[in-house]
Amino acid sequence: MSIVQKAAKILFVSVHLILLSGCWDRTEVNDLALIVGLGIDQKKDGKIMLTAELIVPQAVGGGGQMMGGGGGSGVSGQTVVRSGTGTTVADAISNLQEKLSRRVFWGHTKVVVFGEKAAKAGIRQHLDFLSRNPQIRLRSNVLVSKGTAKSVLELLPPIEQSSAEVLRELSESQLLLRVTIKEAMQMLSSDADVAALPMVKILPPEKGKKDLQTIAFIQRTAIFKKDKMIGDIDDKLTRGVLWLRNEIKRANVTVTLKGEKGNITATLIRAHTEFIPKYEKGKWKMIVKVTAEDDIILNGTKLDLLNPKYTKMIEKELENETNKRIRAALKTVQKEMKADIFDFADIFHRKYPREWNQVKNRWEQIFPTVEVIVETKAYVRRPGVNTAPQGLPEQEVKQ
Amino acid sequence: MIEKGKISAMQMGIMMYPTITATAILLVPAITARYAKQDMWLSPFWASLIGFLTVYIAVQLHHLYPQKTLIEYSEDILGKFLGKAVGFIFLFFYLHANGIIIREYGEFVVGNFLSHTPLVVVMGSMILVCSFAVRSGVEVIGRLAEVIVPVVIILILANIILLIPDMKVENMFPIMEKGIMPSLMGAIIPQGWFTEFLLIAFLLPYVDDRNKGKKWGMISVTAVMLTLSLINIAVLFVLGGITSRFLYPAFSAVRYVSIADFLEHIEAIVMALWVAGVFVKIAVFYYALVLGTAQWLNLSDYRPITFPIGFLLLLFAVWSAPNLIELIHFLGSSSPFYRISIQTGIPLILLFIAKWRRKTNNQKLTQQG
Amino acid sequence: MDVVFRPFKIGGKTKAALIYIDGLANIEEIDASVLIPLMKENNAKENENTDQLIPVYHILEQKLTVSKVEKVQTITACIEHISDGNPVLLIDQQSEGFALGLSNWEKRSIEEPTGESVIRGPREGFTESLGTNLSLLRRKIRSPQLKMKSMKIGEYTQTEVVISYIEGIVDQALIREVESRLNRIKVDGILETSYIEEFIEDNPYSPFPQVLDTERPDIVVASLLEGRVAILQDGTPFALIVPVSFYSLLQSSEDYYQRFLISTVIRWLRYIFLLISLLLPSLYVAILTFHQEMIPTTLLISIAASREMIPFPALVEALLMEVVFEALREAGLRLPKQAGAAVSIVGALVIGQAAVQAGLASSPLIMVVALTGIASFTIPRYTTGIALRMLRFPMILLAGTLGLLGIMLGLLMILTHMATLRSFGVPYLSPMAPMQVREMKDVLIRAPWWKLNTRPRLTRTDNIQRQGSDQKPDPDYGNDKTSKGKGGS
Amino acid sequence: MKAGVILGTLVLVALIFLYEWPRINRTQKKEKVVFIVLLSLGTILAIMLILNPDLPGPTQMIEYIYKPLGRMLEK
Structure with a gap:
């Protein structure tokens, strides 16, 4: 072993030690401000106000006394809402950062809420920021709030840890629309160039509770053209839209049978919508085939549902009801708002690329004229676990 | 011979797989999507044709000069001076190409994960690890590939399976909306990657079951083609029309994976395993470069020049582009022609000359005889 | 005397x-x-x-x-x-x-080896007496093909060393290699086979053992039947077996005594825990300080909450606790049995309770350290386990520098090193690399005995002569092994 | 700042030299020469790059040669 080799070894080790001491990207968890919800509002002067809901992890027991609680049996996260303003979202973030002792961390952002004003002013640049940042999940849910985004994030929900978590859970339940950042971007860059985002509204607090102790819930759907919000539709219409987007997951449909008193409610088990585009003689036509499978969950009539005759009748009524919902949605969205949130444009494009390309630029005018034929087929699979209606004397049951 | 190790033809095929795919799944899907749109899954099929051609050329040259590598037989074919010149072109090409590969790797890691870590540290640490593998010779690189490649393949498949819930098949239609041209245009860039199969010209002399070399080369090209196509399909199904808007579409798709609210954000793990694939890629290029240089200079051992060349590689990686935008611009414009002309064009010319020489030699012999 | x-x-x-x-x-x-x-x-x-x-x-x-x-x-x-x-x-x-021949050495009786206990399997172990050990081997292999070559090593100790192999199975070149390596040894004395081990290893600068040491005669016999060579030495119960591959160091003799399905599951468990014992602390550091987005939000909040009071960065905390754990392990090993129990109680109290309550370590980390410790004990060979245990310290440092990328680079370094290693000419990572698909039946799974028709091939790549009749499994040979194979295949 | 980077580079070069030099056989004259030449080439290039980071690189050269073809693909 020569001196040269020894020197090499010593130098090697020391260089490594120097390299090891460099900790360019290392951040302790406790130096991070975990942002779970992000709200983007536009102020009157055109500036962007960014509201972040962050979770501050706190040791149980607090302070230096950790007797017995060392195992960390319970964890409480306190949420804090802070805002920052700036000309762009990025500006607003640096403004926000000034007010935080910990570094903002986007990796756990679950929802992005646009205030109504910001939505109306255009969301493209915000989406660009959100997708350009490698930390932010493309899967974060995007919502629009009826008032400001800040007012939504500020709420202190009684059940979940943070209002961001509430909004995420509500989105993921897919009762109404659910849109992620990726999907929003896809919608805006698709042929139709329109988007639909779920819209939230603050639930009035219960009596005796403070104003903030409530949640916001998804109740409407905001419709965007280009990247600007042009209007919104209520939950009923939204369900119609969901049928037309083949996104319906859960729905209860209540019908009455002709000549019978009382209601029958069916719950959706499985649904599928098929689109058959037609182009004939310069006419655009879309046949929408809806198939739904239901279970009966409530029988308010005197009918014994084990009779297949009644099942047929119920199916018929269910079809009518579904049809009605879809029609209503079409009326508002297609004829009045003229926004192709069903993505008919892409469907036509796929089937008739050449013809479609000719009308590509005029699609906004053509869309309202598309003739939509809705064909619904409903199947009642099971009557629940009851046979005859409960709580009814035998003789009154109609066979 | 400088290299005493032996690899099997299968090892060679396995080594070549990450050598092509590792970086091809980064930037290429976006560039392909820009031209081919929803036909992007077709492009790898067209692109692979040049891969098959390159393997064929390399194997044919290998049959004419079984014991020699590209650098050595270019001298035999073109004569001392021209041969050295062509050898220098190859060496410069591999230095430059490997520099770009290392840069791509570094940019990817820094851009997505370690944004504050100096690029040089990220690239340098990789070169250091690679140089130990290169010093150990072709046998060790082959063995490493055998351990790493199954993991990489499982990783790719697992990710695609995890993405299935988010896939929309409709994104694929209309197929060939504007005819075959868009997909062909989209194939130009991946072609550049497929020409890298010329590297087998450096490995073939050390394959012990040499008659299987061609078979495994072809298998490797097919596997790469299928992988790229599969990845393109998966990306297309997940991202649809916005594929070309992402810098690393395959990676953005991975970021979208979410299973049961728990398996989210697995991209760091994916990156770590992908790094293993890039490791093989850089090591193979690096090995070819070091071996070629040693042969070009008629050295008796290639190991002493491993580290100096690694240092040069680091410099070339830094030097090859001032920023990522320039790099992508180069990769998306001139680079395919650059790669094809050097990795397929020159060997093709070499093959023609060699065949022609053989013929004239034989004729002379018969005339004399 | x-x-x-x-x-x-x-x-x-x-x-x-x-x-x-x-x-x-x-x-x-x-x-x-x-x-x-x-x-x-x-x-x-x-x-x-x-x-x-x-x-x-x-x-x-x-x-x-x-x-x-x-x-x-x-x-x-x-x-x-x-x-x-x-x-x-x-x-x-x-x-x-x-x-x-009237020598009369003081002998220890044959006992169950404490380092390698099994639930099912023979309970006898080697003793310090070479004669006894050889007789244990002879008793298991009655064939005259079992050869013992004796030699003396150690200028002063003149210790008797026996090379044992089965002629007809073993590669003659291997025997010559072993002999020449043993003949090269010139020392004052050898007290344990580990002396020999260090003299005959292929790569002395490796943390990985390139020789298998065992005090179980059944392991030696099984290895001999696979064409390996055993080196026994007078005065120690540990026999050496060469050549080995990394993967054979992960085997336990019980793999072959248990039902094969169970053995297969246990093998996978062992592979997983092998990775855990090497990587878990570094993964903890890497994910906690570099890739916080990977942890589910609620978990991250609870980890952050438990770390709120800790004065050290995660890297230092992990290093500290791992060192303490190693110290406890070593102390428990060296002390007399009764005191050892006390040490483990103190350790459990000190680490598990006091450190957390004093705010020196966070409870998730204690979990990590404990799990790593358990994981490293699932590796049946102590020497292999300890190699990986030591390697996890540089891994933690790498994880603290470059995150998951650092871990991967470290793993690649280890892998490169292992790919370079050879044990008496046998590539260390075989049969994974170079890949031998046929051998996978005893690596990825433990195929039932009647499917293990072929011996693990330990040939050197250039040794064609070994491909002949000798090395191929002969159904007449080693009756316990292949007789069923005929019926099964 | 630049001086520090240069110093670091020199340390790196020294490391490579110290690691490799003793490993080259005494008989391998040519190898030694090539080793030194390559290493000093690298050092010079490194220092040039540190002092003048905007030095036109090999990519620009290649791009210049292949521009007519590359333009085909530009959009």
């Missing part, structure tokens, strides 16, 4: 001497079968007949009731035998002496 010179006269006439070392030779046996027959009973008749010296063959054939007698011609041979404990009988006027 003293050398005893015991002069006497055979039949009262011929001068003779018995030389032995007190305590090494069996004195009762010397009295009964050497001195009594030679001194007493010889007196009577034969003296009367002739005055001449008693012929040596006569003594050998009729008088000396000792089974093992060896003629010695040189003084050095004499000394060798005496120091081995064999009394040497020298007779006047004779050019040869007789070494009598």
